[in-house]
Each structure stands twice: as C-alpha cells, then as structure tokens.
Amino acid sequence: MATIFSRIINGEIPCYKVAEDEKNFAFLDINPLAEGHVLVVPKTETDYLFDLSDEDYTSLQLFARKVAKALREAVPCKRVGVAVLGMEVPHAHIHLVPLNSESDLDFRKPKLQLTPDRMKQIANLIAEKL
Ligand code: 5GP
Numbered sequence: 001m002a003t004i005f006s007r008i009i010n011g012e013i014p015c016y017k018v019a020e021d022e023k024n025f026a027f028l029d030i031n032p033l034a035e036g037h038v039l040v041v042p043k044t045e046t047d048y049l050f051d052l053s054d055e056d057y058t059s060l061q062l063f064a065r066k067v068a069k070a071l072r073e074a075v076p077c078k079r080v081g082v083a084v085l086g087m088e089v090p091h092a093h094i095h096l097v098p099l100n101s102e103s104d105l106d107f108r109k110p111k112l113q114l115t116p117d118r119m120k121q122i123a124n125l126i127a128e129k130l
Pocket of ligand 1: 004085
C-alpha cells in the first residue's frame with residue numbers, strides 16, 4: 001500500500017506544497033514545531049533514509065539545501081535545523097525546522113495549530129524564494 005507521503009505526492013491527499021523536482025517533494029508538516037516546518041521527501045518509496053541509493057540520497061540532500069535556503073529567507077530564524085526521525089511515517093524524509101534556540105527542535109513539545117490560511121501563506125512565502 002502506498003505511504004501517506006506517496007499519496008500526498010500523487011495529489012490524492014492535499015498538502016501545503018513548497019517545492020517539487022523530478023525526484024523530490026517538499027511540503028509543510030501538518031503538525032509543525034515552528035512556523036515553516038517543512039518535510040522534504042524523495043518520490044521513491046523507501047522507508048529508511050540511509051537505504052536510499054547514492055543518487056537518490058544525494059539528490060534529496062541537495063534539494064533539502066535549496067529548500068532550507070529559501071526557508072531561511074522566508075521565515076527569519078538563526079538557523080534551519082535538520083532532523084531525521086521516521087518514527088511515524090515509513091517513507092524517508094527530512095524535517096527542516098526554523099530555529100531560534102535549541103529547544104525549537106524538541107519533538108516532545110506541543111505542536112503549533114495554524115490556520116489553513118496561515119499554512120498556505122507560509123508555503124507560498126517559501127515557494128516564492130525558490
Ligand atoms: P516521523 O515519521 O519523522 O517521526 O514523523 C512524521 C511527520 O510527518 C510528523 O511530524 C507528522 O506531523 C507529519 N505528518 C504525518 N502525516 C502527515 C500528513 O498527512 N500530512 C502532512 N503534511 N504531514 C504529516
């Protein structure tokens with residue numbers, strides 16, 4: 001069965017899309033740790049990030065860097081934090097989270113609840129910087 005991220009990539013489930021290329025897709029995390037929390041996902045359905053082929057892994061990391069640069073311009077922050085968990089969704093992905101302090105990357109924190117309008121606005125702001 002297709003993963004939830006494959007269904008998002010295929011347009012079967014809506015998302016706040018940020019960017020896409022031939023091999024990769026980026027969209028806002030639905031339960032963000034911070035405004036501008038993005039997930040960067042390879043289109044190929046591989047569970048574990050470090051099981052990706054060299055080509056797909058490299059492509060994903062280069063794509064993540066592009067998105068992270070745009071994210072930092074769109075959402076002012078000290079750094080863009082990078083995390084790989086995969087505890088919930090068995091489809092490799094990288095979390096990009098705008099950081100102003102170490103605690104901003106604490107996944108145990110309560111998640112933000114943003115309105116659909118705000119989510120759309122943030123996704124568009126990042127997309128415009130790409
Ligand atoms: P992980 O697998 O890295 O532990 O967590 C998966 C992440 O994907 C979580 O932060 C969760 O909020 C996000 N997520 C799970 N399902 C969806 C979804 O349907 N849409 C979006 N945009 N994010 C999701």
